Amino acid sequence: MIQGTLDWLALLLQRGRTMGFWDVIDSLPFFVQVEISLQILILGGVAAWILRKNRPGPKAPAGYHPSVTCVITCYSEGPDVARTIRSLALQLYPGTIEIMPMVDGSVRNSETLAAVLAQQSFVDALPNRTLRPVSKPQRGGRVSSLNSGRALARGEIIMAMDGDTSFTNDTVALCTRHFADPDCVAVSGNLRVRNSDSSWVAAMQAIEYNLGIAFGRIGLAEWGIINNISGAFGIFRKSLLDHIGGWDTGTAEDLDITTRIKGYFGRHPNLRIAFEPNAIGFTDGPVTVGQLYRQRDRWDGDLTYIYLRKYRLSFNPRILGWKNFLWYTLFGLVFQITIPFLVVGYYFKIIATFPFALVLAISLWTYMGYLAIAVLLYAIYLGTVSRYPKEDLWLALLLPFQPLYAFTLRVCMTLYTLKSVLMRSHLDSGMAPWWVLKKGIH
């Protein structure tokens, strides 16, 4: 069987060698081709970004230091939240920063509340920094915390962040400069896995974040089609938040608000969402396979819920603008929701019809194709984007497993999608209590 596999593989390789580049592409399964087209799109964006970066781009006018309110959604982080507060209080930013930890369910999470209150004197001693802890005795969920923060915030810029995310000291300065452009309504922050050394699952996520968020969003932001403003680290102009009525209830409030902001792009094509690769939020990724499975269940299930159920009617170029309409169709509907099913279907089909040796050969061939893409992207990432090249280079040792990791998640995606569509799993989320979620309009 091994001999058979190697024979088939040699045949595929020979076909590629004798018939040129396009035939190699052609010999790969169609979903790899879609993947390649997406990566080419991102690469194009990154190339534009690199070219622009080296030219003196539009800079924020000197003395532009808008007031910033950091709304930190806290739940059961406990003493970890002190790290977040301190990393924000010690920002190198001459403007005012109002740090507003919203402790949800503060009766149950008294440890978190105590950790927040303990930072008061530390922040009070710093110029231009205020700590305004808000205690929400009754649990209301993430959205309730975010909207409460919005109701109380005094800053022009609102940074929404998780209680277990900490930041580099130039984060606020890097993010706010984008708002000097009145057309920039929001900025997506970069995220990095803080605990990549705690398990191989976390390390694989570190690679995924580097490629998917740090690298991917640079490319997408250049095209003006950024996919998501992560809930763990998103920056918004307060006037925009007030205009759109803040966050909407339910799960995946980050994807929801991104989609709703994009809903203005059809009418106001000049508006844009920026991505700031150098403003890095350090967050803890799931450590075990089980935790990762549940996290992706939430993320991917919610993506299906947002795209297919909640914003079905927004799939209209007049609302989203042509660029984002095409993006949502290609990436959201085809790539993220349909392709996983096609991949699984494709494998069922070839296993049923092809000799097993050929199935293995195709898998290996596909795997190498994916690996080649991953290595290429990662190399460019290391050379141009990475702020921590040494750590990221070590992570590169795990790159051979990256296609396997991505493939596994893609297979799981089909389960999440089915679950979301058939079982309305978005009504059952850890992000808000059930009695709040079930009242959601959708």
Next chain:
Amino acid sequence: MKAIDIHREEFVHCFPCGQVGPQSEFQDPEGLRCPKCRSVLRHIGADYDRPMENQRCRSCAHVFASPEVAAHCLDCDASTLPHQLQAENVSELELTDSGRLAVRTGSLQAIYAVFDKERFASPQYFEQSLSWFCMLWSRYKTSPFSILQLQVTNASELSLRIGRSSMIVHLKEFARRLRALIRDTDVTARLQEERITILMPFTNPDQARLAVNRLGDLSGGTATPQENRLEVAWGLLSVPEDATGKEGQAALLARLSGIRKGIL
């Protein structure tokens, strides 16, 4: 600017759309209605909840979670944060038996109040009577009179030496004897805190001096050791011997307070 006009404000969290705002924004003639999604919120816990309560300053509309507490000195107007205040021990004291006695008899200054119980006249009444006697003499020259003033001079020292309660017993005894000695027609009053003044109608200086001597005998007759006795200085003024009576009562009393004939 700091203002004290702080008003507590409840916030409402609308479950159907996630809107959070002050309850006043949700107020509607029908009850609560979300200003964003127009849902009517009827049941707390099912339609909405109260995520937090906040304080709103009514003079600048600033909203905040916990009000700043400051200690304000009514004396010097200084405002201080609680953690900057000087710590002082506050003790809880209990009244002992001697304390109860002090409450019953008054403080050291009011120690002479024991005299007031012994049928003494009020200062106003005394001054009126004295004034009347002065006028009687001026007009008819038929009613000579004397004014005797007694002053306890060692009250403070004695009180420290023998104690308050013994002191009061001494004073009470003195007042009782005084009362027994003087006649029913005499008018006795405590014009100043520690001075007892006696108006003696139809008494010439000799008779008055006799009375003083008898008072001295009385105080000497007790078994109390000399150093523990009350020291009483006395002064005497007689009309017509020392004054004409035309001066008026105020002048007479002023002169009397300057006279010290001896110590009992």
